[in-house]
Amino acid sequence: FKGRVAKSSCVRCTPALMRRSPRTCALAQPCAKLLVVGILVATIALGVVYPLLDQFVFFESYNHLYGTHDYDFYSRRAFIDRTWGKEQSNMSSCRYPHHRLFPFDEDEASLAHLHRGRAMRIHLYRNTPDQLEWIWNHVLQSTDDLEEMLNDLHTKELSAYGLEFVRLDSLSALTAAAPDITHLIIISEAYYLKGIFEDIRAAGALHARIGAVLLGNENCDVRPWTEPYMATSPSETGKILFAFLTYGDCDIVDNERIKLWPLGPSLPMLGALDAHTLPDSNPDMRHRPHDVNLIASLRLTKPSRAQAMIATRELCRVRRLDCVERTGFTLYSILGSIGQALGHHHNLQRWFGSHWLIEYMGLVWRSRLTLCPAGTHPNTYRVLEAIMLGSIPVIEDWHEEGASPNWGPEFKCLVRDNLAFFRDFNAPVFWVDDFQADLPGVLDALNDPDRLQRMQDDLRVWYQRLLRHLRGQLVRQVWRHLPAPQPSSVAHTHSSKLRASTHQP
Numbered sequence: 103f104k105g106r107v108a109k110s111s112c113v114r115c116t117p118a119l120m121r122r123s124p125r126t127c128a129l130a131q132p133c134a135k136l137l138v139v140g141i142l143v144a145t146i147a148l149g150v151v152y153p154l155l156d157q158f159v160f161f162e163s164y165n166h167l168y169g170t171h172d173y174d175f176y177s178r179r180a181f182i183d184r185t186w187g188k189e190q191s192n193m194s195s196c197r198y199p200h201h202r203l204f205p206f207d208e209d210e211a212s213l214a215h216l217h218r219g220r221a222m223r224i225h226l227y228r229n230t231p232d233q234l235e236w237i238w239n240h241v242l243q244s245t246d247d248l249e250e251m252l253n254d255l256h257t258k259e260l261s262a263y264g265l266e267f268v269r270l271d272s273l274s275a276l277t278a279a280a281p282d283i284t285h286l287i288i289i290s291e292a293y294y295l296k297g298i299f300e301d302i303r304a305a306g307a308l309h310a311r312i313g314a315v316l317l318g319n320e321n322c323d324v325r326p327w328t329e330p331y332m333a334t335s336p337s338e339t340g341k342i343l344f345a346f347l348t349y350g351d352c353d354i355v356d357n358e359r360i361k362l363w364p365l366g367p368s369l370p371m372l373g374a375l376d377a378h379t380l381p382d383s384n385p386d387m388r389h390r391p392h393d394v395n396l397i398a399s400l401r402l403t404k405p406s407r408a409q410a411m412i413a414t415r416e417l418c419r420v421r422r423l424d425c426v427e428r429t430g431f432t433l434y435s436i437l438g439s440i441g442q443a444l445g446h447h448h449n450l451q452r453w454f455g456s457h458w459l460i461e462y463m464g465l466v467w468r469s470r471l472t473l474c475p476a477g478t479h480p481n482t483y484r485v486l487e488a489i490m491l492g493s494i495p496v497i498e499d500w501h502e503e504g505a506s507p508n509w510g511p512e513f514k515c516l517v518r519d520n521l522a523f524f525r526d527f528n529a530p531v532f533w534v535d536d537f538q539a540d541l542p543g544v545l546d547a548l549n550d551p552d553r554l555q556r557m558q559d560d561l562r563v564w565y566q567r568l569l570r571h572l573r574g575q576l577v578r579q580v581w582r583h584l585p586a587p588q589p590s591s592v593a594h595t596h597s598s599k600l601r602a603s604t605h606q607p
Contacts, residue, residue, distance in 0.1 A: 176405040186510035196352035208574030217264025228289035235373030236366040277305040286310040308340035318349040320479035322515035350519035368483035384492030395469040403508035410475040413537040478508035480520040530560040
């Protein structure tokens with residue numbers, strides 16, 4: 103590393119320069135050391151300064167810009183009317199306005215018969231490590247034997263379904279495996295599909311039959327990003343034959359080729375924890391010191407989070423509850439925006455904000471209840487993260503269709519799709535329509551520790567059922583769409599034999 107820094111950033115000490123100016127070459131190594139020390143000092147300084155700056159920016163934006171703590175001022179409906187007026191929604195363009203989730207509990211016997219003696223190896227390629235880690239370690243959990251899992255961290259066998267999964271964590275791994283890739287599942291943000299397919303083309307893997315798990319857009323309008331890469335026929339290779347999509351999009355989610363997928367955790371370190379041991383490592387309710395936490399970034403386009411903050415502060419003061427509030431983190435989001443603009447989403451956040459992520463997980467882990475107010479979309483990463491860490495989510499419901507404070511009339515998310523996995527599958531969580539009106543009743547549950555413990559136990563069971571449901575849906579889509587279609591001549595011969603057998607006496 104020092105050698106590269108010395109050559110690129112300070113002085114390139116060539117033989118000719120050494121003969122002409124030995125002193126210049128002698129300065130190259132100290133220059134490299136100074137550069138490395140400067141980077142370390144700047145990193146440490148930013149780590150100390152930016153939490154203070156973050157809170158300053160937050161108070162500036164909310165206390166001074168608006169100058170009010172009036173609860174009704176931050177009403178989501180009021181913000182929509184103030185910012186966007188009465189513009190016409192574009193919900194009328196929906197091609198699939200009626201969605202439904204499939205039965206929660208999968209029929210394991212029918213799943214086991216899908217492969218009919220066949221076997222398939224599927225490679226997983228990603229550019230979003232948070233979703234891959236969760237899918238790999240939780241949705242595709244395959245064994246209770248930790249030693250067996252550690253033997254091969256890049257291969258996972260689901261023998262009951264005739265499937266083997268191989269993860270590819272880099273373009274070099276994709277390139278090396280390309281000759282052997284016949285079936286590929288992309289795990290990516292929909293926005294980055296262009297780059298993903300450029301990687302696949304560069305690696306020489308466009309011959310593969312492809313599926314996808316996609317992180318959608320919070321306004322539920324991803325068709326411009328996905329349409330160029332969707333297959334138009336079942337026999338097409340190098341295009342997406344089926345996909346799962348977070349948030350939804352009423353233009354493309356048809357429950358046949360494209361289905362809904364829940365928003366997994368945003369933290370790779372949380373998704374990397376073993377799904378079998380994670381529930382047992384979470385403390386019971388009586389061992390959690392905090393009653394409630396509110397950990398959220400506050401933005402002008404997320405007004406109901408300010409309502410959650412106002413209501414929670416008042417209730418915690420009056421009832422003398424142990425409440426934790428972490429709001430703001432403006433610079434953390436700014437770093438994420440810069441990273442996304444550079445094409446490396448979240449990398450800067452993880453580098454400079456790792457201490458915040460660890461603090462966040464610890465606070466949720468030590469809290470009985472986690473408030474989950476809506477952001478720019480009703481669903482937030484916080485809901486599933488709280489469930490995984492054993493804290494009961496308090497979820498803000500959302501009833502507006504066709505508009506939002508952030509997206510205005512461009513918001514195309516269906517109320518039915520918003521938080522569908524938690525609502526339709528009866529997750530044992532708390533719901534609020536209005537924090538000021540409904541939160542007092544929710545906090546009454548803190549007086550009944552037995553009830554909270556039962557909810558936590560039920561939530562552990564519910565989460566495992568959710569993982570089985572998602573695994574079953576993935577297996578079904580794989581066997582339905584990824585095998586190559588039977589050639590028409592073979593299919594004709596098979597049907598002829600079948601007709602002939604039915605006419606035998």
